[in-house]
Amino acid sequence: MAEEKKLFKVTIDNIPVEVEPGTTILNAARMIGGDVVPPAMCYYSKLQGSGGKCRTCLVKVSKGSDADPRPMPKLVASCRTTVMDGMEVANITSPEVLDARKGVVEFLLLNHPLDCPVCDQAGECDLQDLSYEHGVSSTRYEFKRRTFDKIDIGDHIKLHMTRCILCYRCVFTADQLTNKREHGILGRGDASEISTYIKNSLDNDFIGNVIDVCPVGALTDRTARFKNRVWFLKPVDAHCTCDKCSGKAVLWMRGDEIFRVTARKDKYGEVEEFICDTCRFERKDAKDWVIEGPRKVSRHSVISQGHYVGTRKPQETIARVMDGRAPKLLMDIHSVSEVNMPAVDLSKIDGPAHSNDFPKNNGAQ
Amino acid sequence: MGRKLLLDKAHIEGIRYYDVYRKNGGYAAAEKALKSMSPDLVTEEVKKSGLRGRGGAGFPTGLKWSFLAKPEGVPRYLVCNADESEPGTFKDRYLMEFIPHLLIEGLLISSFALGANRTYIYIRGEYAWIPDILEEAIAEAHKNGWLGKNIQGTGFDLDIYVQRGAGAYICGEETALIESLEGKRGNPRIKPPFPAVKGLWQCPTVVNNVETLAAVVPIINIGGDEYAKYGTGKSTGTKLISACGNLNKPGVYEIDMSISVEEFIYSDEYCGGIPNGKRLKACIPGGSSVPILPANLLLKTAKGEQRMMTYESLNDGGFATGSMMGSGGFIVLDEDQCVVRHTMSLARFYHHESCGQCSPCREGTGWMKKVLLNIENGKGKESDIDLLWDIQRRIEGNTICPLGDAAAWPVAAAIRHFRDEFEWHVRHPEEAVKRNFGLAHYADPLPVAAPAAAV
CATH class of the missing domain: 3.30.70.20 (Alpha-Beta Plaits)
Incomplete structure (x- = not known):
């Protein structure tokens, strides 16, 4: 057995987490995830020396450590402050932090x-x-x-x-x-x-x-400026054989057309693997790429509007509450309109829906 | 007559040159330290003296030296901060111009104590003529065996280099200074790590002010205990004060930290009062970054005690009713001065000098300047005063380096103590561009709260 590393116990917004020594408060919060993660505009985990500048990730350290329980006098930049054993951090539970963050956002937008x-x-x-x-x-x-x-x-x-x-x-x-x-x-x-x-x-x-x-x-x-809005494009994971980089990228497509190529970003907006300029700017033909499948985008993002991932249709309950009898409809909407045509699933259309996605002759194929 | 330790020989003709300096007891302290003391003993003496950093923060020097990491095989550096750019402060310039050998000697003793074989003087770019004076003094010291290899046969090596800055106020911040010294853009580093662990070229570094390093010489000469007898309480020794503004005799004074503010302003030995029979309105006792005080709070503390020229007494009452010793730039405003205009001028300075690295300072300082300019030009609104308060509150403490605080404090103090004047500016815009608010009630004695009944 390898020697067991001593882990530091940290509490962020009253949620305990154990992390390795040398972890920053921000990364400890990312291990917890959710709302306690401070926003970061300048910190980038892949870039050495980044962080500490935008001041949006300020948090309050209400207890320095077990050894020295004094609180830190000022709000600290969580992306550049390493944790200590027994540290207690307040992020969204501290009104002071939220007020300072509001101030920083105002300054950034100034x-x-x-x-x-x-x-x-x-x-x-x-x-x-x-x-x-x-x-x-x-x-x-x-x-x-x-x-x-x-x-x-x-x-x-x-x-x-x-x-x-x-x-x-x-x-x-x-x-x-x-x-x-x-x-x-x-x-x-x-x-x-x-x-x-x-x-x-x-x-x-x-x-x-x-x-x-x-x-x-x-x-x-x-090469992609003003070509299209990101929420009209469909991000798909794809890879290619490239001698300079890993070739793993995201293609922003509409139909078969590639509008933009970017690197794959995680949920904090950070690039997973940097890609080379040839992939990014020159491989704009779908034939250059092997498409792996749709990129998962948070359903809260505007990018995922129009294509819902993993939606579940509501259960049909009418038949059950009516003991198996069919409801007696005064009028079936499908007899007069193409709305909710069962033959057309909006979430499965490539790109935004156009009129030619719908059959013209009133449902009769 | 106040006792002097630093400038006692400054009046001697030719003290700038080695021969005269040596004849008047110069390099005696260096001789004593190098030949009869160990580095730890020197640090111990400095600790005993209670010397506090003269650059503004007032951190005990001996303690700072003892924090220096001493890993094997890694060089250590001493850096002398001569980037004196604070508006109102010009004491280091005087010291370097008139008795450069005092600084060299101080650097020699301090480097010996810290075990540094290379020492840098980072000097403000605007002091264009001083590097020549220093270089000449360094060359003289070299010639007479006080610098270079095997100094005076003790086996200790030291080289001193003078590096000119390019005129940025921010490079007076110790980590920005180190970055600039390394040849990079002078952006303050994010701390920790502190320079005592990772400073210049990632090696342990001590950064001290010119006056602090010069004060090491009398400490070794007379001993730490004797030095601590000067001054009062934790403010030991003497302090250089550069007095300016509406004074009969502005200039650099060395004070024993046991006199009152009133004595400093009005006595003939020091500033000699305010010219033309004007009355005192306000004062910034420690350089532009510290809070401004109205006359009544300057001379007496909120408790009704006499305010003394010491670190503690000037800080009495915290920021609500006190100020700070800072770097000793004593700026006096008489009744004809406009506090709004003055605050605007300071805000403009901090806007101009912000490095632009972190957002609150980069955006906030410019915003404060523009709002203050509006008020000064009679275009202000009543809500602007609260807005200013809000901006400064959100800058203070949220920045990487103390420049954000330094930009916020003068505005905060001006609004705290001179709100009437700001309101008058807003309410009488036409009058405000023509005349000043005057002294108003700012010199009236303050009602002293009855001391709590003794238990």
């Missing part, structure tokens, strides 16, 4: 253009989710928001700095995936911007991943 109706990220945007959950419906900011010009960094990537929340994820990605440092931050304070070295274009086989790590619509895929 200079955000809120152009969701024309933004490609809408529907899969972390900031949208965050402000829906923790934000207020109106702003108290009465001044002009800061703006930047859109720039193309490379052939395939568009940088729309106005939308950026400066999470630094793309900087870490460019630093850690690629071997040259030419993507970073210029300027200071609220004038700081993501940029490339003297407006260099980024050319690296994996640079496209900055699009996937971006929590907002600041970095978008130029």
Whole structure:
């Protein structure tokens, strides 16, 4: 038997969990899952050194550890604070934390253009989710928001700095995936911007991943910009044989047409395996890919609207309560309308339903 | 006459040069430390002296040194923080300009105590002429065997390097300073790990203020116990105060921490009162980041006691009725000054200097500046005052480094103590752009709560 590792007991919102030493509070909360997981806009478990910047994951440590039970004086960033044995953490049970989080969301939205109706990220945007959950419906900011010009960094990537929340994820990605440092931050304070070295274009086989790590619509895929809304597309898992990456990707399809290729993301919006630019930008033909099946998307997401996964039809109870007798209908709706045609199951149609999905001649095949 | 430890020889002609400095008792402390003391003994003396960090936070220096991790085979570094950029603070500049050898000697003793063989002076970029002075002093010290290999035959090696910053206030924060020293963007690091464990190039590092390191010299000269006899209570020794604003004699003063604020402002030995017979309205006793106090709370604490120039007394009453010693930038405002305008000017500074790494500070400082600018220009609304309070409350404590707090505190204190003036600005916008609110009631003696009946 291998030597048994000592596990730390942590309590998050009164839910106990045992984790290995060195785990951060955020990751301990993710082991519990559910509502106690603090939101994270800048932390990215696959990127070294990320986190601590957006301050949305602030939590209150009400008891430091068994050895030193003093509470921590300030709210701490849960993504960068490691747990101690016997630590007690309050996230959603602390009004102070919720208030601070509300403040942070307000600060993040202060200079955000809120152009969701024309933004490609809408529907899969972390900031949208965050402000829906923790934000207020109106702003108290009465001044002009800061703006930047859109720039193309490379052939395939568009940088729309106005939308950026400066999470630094793309900087870490460019630093850690690629071997040259030419993507970073210029300027200071609220004038700081993501940029490339003297407006260099980024050319690296994996640079496209900055699009996937971006929590907002600041970095978008130029091959898919304005082509379609994400909720009109069907995500399917697919793989291909690629000599640069694992080839495991998600295809965003409508019918047989591939609009966009992204890496596979887990439920915290983090990429499972980074994919290369060839897969992402150039393999836009269904023949290049082996399709594995539909991607599971949370049923709360707008992306899964129109295609319900695992729905169960309500049981027919009329016959049972009527002792087996059929109800006497005054009029059967199907005699006059095509609505609820049993022959057509909306959830099984590829893409949104069109009129030609329904038989024209009143049900008679 | 107040006793001096740091600037007692500053008036001597040519003290900037090695020969004069040596003739006047310079490098005696270094000689004593290197030849007759062990590193631990030096640290022990500093602990005994009760010296507190002079950069603003007031953390006991000896304790900070003892936290330094000492793993085998890993170099340790001492970094001297000369990035003095706080509005109102200019004491380190005086020290470095006039007696650079005092700093070099302090660095030598401290490096010996910490076991650092490489020491960096990170100096503010705007102090363009001081690196030359320091480099010259370092060269002189090298020539006379106080730096380099095998110093004075003791076997201890030390090299001191001067590194100029590029003029960012945030690089005065110790981890941002370390990042900048490493040649990166000066963003504060997320703590822990603290620099004492992983600092410069991931090695254990101590970052100290110029004045703190210079104060090590008199501590070794006269002994920690003797040093602790200066000052009062836990505020031991002497402190450099850079006084500015509406004063007859602004400048850098070395004070024994046993005088009152009133004496410091009005006595002829120190600032010599306020010019043109004006009355005192408000004061920021420790550099722009600390809370502003109205005259009545500055001279007397809320308990009715005389307020002294010590860490404890200035902090008496917490943030509700007190302030902080900070870095010793003593800014005095007379009755003609407008607190709203003053607060706006500070908010503009912090907006300009925010590094932009974490969201509350990046977005909040700019927002506060814009709201304050509106109030100052007569476009404010009554609700803006509460809005400002709300913004500062949500910045404070929620940021990576203390710059967020430093931006929030002046605004909070100004609203807390000078709300009348803000309201007057909002309610009389046309008058507010033409004249100032004046002294109002800010110097009236405060009613002192009767002390609780003795049990």
